Amino acid sequence: MTSYSNEIERSEKLVYFLSLAGIYRDFWCLAADECFEFEYKHLADDLRMGIEAFNEEQLREYIYLIQEEIYAGVDIHILNKQQLLDYINLIHKYTYSIKNTYNFCNSELQKLANQGRQFVYSALLQSFDNDVNEFFLSLYCTAQKISDSDLSDKNYDEYDDIEDNYSLIEDNYSLDDIYKTDSYYNINTTPPSEHESVLCWIRNGCQQL
DSSP states (O other), rough: OOSSSHHHHHHHHHHHHHHHHHHHHHHHHHHHHHOOOOOHHHHHHHHHGGGGGOOOOHHHHHHHHHOOOTTTTTOOGGHHHHHHHHHHHHHHHHHHHOOOOOHHHHHHHHHHHHHHHHHHHHHHHTTTTTTTHHHHHHHHTSSSSOOOOOOOOGGHHHHHHHHHHHHHHHHOOOHHHHTTOGGSSSSSOGGGGHHHHHHHHHTTTTTOO
């Protein structure tokens, strides 16, 4: 799922990270009504992820966007992915002004991320032995982590509570046990029944909201 041998494969694999980001965003939108937004292109830039992630059809659309006239004698419809990338590099090299492609890339990356969600979902669920509750907890327990700056005399007792609660998670306690450890979370915890809609969403494949 994560191995690669060249830059093209690297970018294609990183699409799965964008898929995971979408799943994570939708999870918190359901679990805590925290529907934060993010730009897929911005996230891709942080990952040093280029247009190598695009499929051949997307690369052709990208070429039409940045170049009004195809070079004479070039039929981009018969070029493979590597050839399309080489052709795009030539355009960038010899064309003085390139149209802004941010919105196009953001939209196309989101499409790829959505296409990869099912694969990422299946891999994650399998890693938890198909246990939906464990899948839920793996996302829910990211709500808060203690930082070094929090280790002051003022909140030392609270830190002890958090450490004790975290040990419960490491010991594979059930959902009911976790919900009793409210101080671990950054949000108000509620009984498991309150999150039935989230569990249902997970069971149904973490579809895009």
